[in-house]
Amino acid sequence: MLTPSLMHHLSIIPDFRQAWKVQHQLSDILFMTVCTVISGAEGWDEIEDFGHAKLDFLRQYGDFSAGVPSHDTLARVMALVNADQLQSAFAEWMKACHDVTDGAVVAIDGKTLRGSYCRGKNKGALHMVSAFSAANGVVLGQVKIAEKSNEITAIPELLKLLNLYGCLVTIDAMGCQKKIATQVLQQGADYLLSVKGNQPALADAFEAAFPMAKVVNFEGDAYVTDEKNRGRQETRYHIVSDVTEEFQELSYEWPGLKTVGVVMSFRQEGDEAPDAPMIRYTISSAKLSAKKLAEAARQHWFVENKLHWSLDVALREDACKIHRGQAAENLARVRHIALNYLKGEKRFKGGIRRKQKKAALDETYLADILAV
Incomplete structure (x- = not known):
């Protein structure tokens, strides 16, 4: 699961926003959300906090020239991203x-x-x-x-x-x-x-x-x-x-x-x-x-x-109260991407929650997960 392949497929998803108003690339927003879910984040505030803490790391994979989007921007964009197109990108x-x-x-x-x-x-x-x-x-x-x-x-x-x-x-x-x-x-x-x-x-x-x-x-x-x-x-x-x-x-x-x-x-x-x-x-x-x-x-x-149990217990899917627009469906797919990455990393023998905490603390390990 090479990250360039994921980024390639995310970049194909059409951006619904007016080009002259765009500060943060859609592929950057989606990729940052994937990384934060891999690292155990659950809400928009936590995703924004992760972005500020790991901005240099994120710039190794995406543009992020305008910095990190706010939690309000994240919520609005993820609610409006075409869920069918994200679904197709994931499957491809x-x-x-x-x-x-x-x-x-x-x-x-x-x-x-x-x-x-x-x-x-x-x-x-x-x-x-x-x-x-x-x-x-x-x-x-x-x-x-x-x-x-x-x-x-x-x-x-x-x-x-x-x-x-x-x-x-x-x-x-x-x-x-x-x-x-x-x-x-x-x-x-x-x-x-x-x-x-x-x-x-x-x-x-x-x-x-x-x-x-x-x-x-x-x-x-x-x-x-x-x-x-x-x-x-x-x-x-x-x-x-x-x-x-x-x-x-x-x-x-x-x-x-x-x-x-x-x-x-x-x-x-x-x-x-x-x-x-x-x-x-x-x-x-x-x-x-x-x-x-x-x-x-x-x-x-x-x-x-191995799937539903991990989504509920490790990634706390049922506890997520986000439901604006298409955000719930889009986040469900992000969790599947994150879970695939976490299960694909075999060298560290911890469970899913332990892997998430290690990824949040250690950028080298997060990079290893993304390189699986």
Whole structure:
């Protein structure tokens, strides 16, 4: 992730301001905001303070001939920057600096920015859908879910931004849609989709093909995982099958369908009796073994515990109350850029918060992060 590449993509974003009124270049403002979020800043005042403290450092990467923009300028500009253009710049930057490997899992999932809700302005909380590279722990792209809409309409727009060739795209039940499956295949990837009641024909076929007695005594390809963590034990039993006769008619509706899978999980707390088993169904256009299904299903949840958790706990995304104009959406993308940089720096073994504090104190380390 070379900084010149990021600066190049940021500089392409059109500046909406009248040229004769511009003192601070838009790419400088965006780059400074990225650096301050990497270093743990959360509000406009803190971003301005960082700029004054690190002005000589920032001038190594940008112009900053007029010094540091005020917090009022930062708030106004970030509220008016075209969010779609910043979104495209981010996705193109990731294409330039991140190569997806054949068979790599790309997890698609949504998240609500709770702090972006504003009752006084009758403004609902912002919802974002992100694509997460599980193997590398980086965000590949994200789009906002339009008001009065849902992930079904946002996912196709996100997929268009991505280079998915050779990947396995995993999506939860909301994204289990024929058009989405078709689009994934058209982009040279395979899909792994969770199945629930929103696709009743598929759900009925699973219940007919895999009754509990057959799942427990399955004679085909099966794989078991067992995890223990803080007194809780969770066992997951995975089985896969080719398309059986119960799915024959449906296979014409679902393009490229090759594998159907069942995941049955048991959870036990301490010495208590295990909870009732939870059963999940999946369909895939890839020829998956039970072990590969287990690995892909596990990696899909990395988007929760490695992306969403980091955004909320380390970068305090839900605590951010900024909601003016398009600022909430633009800052969400800045956080993704910052998180990609922080996760990309591997030499220092601290967590995200510790890396942020080190970057704030040590310009050499901040430069190392930007050179990853």
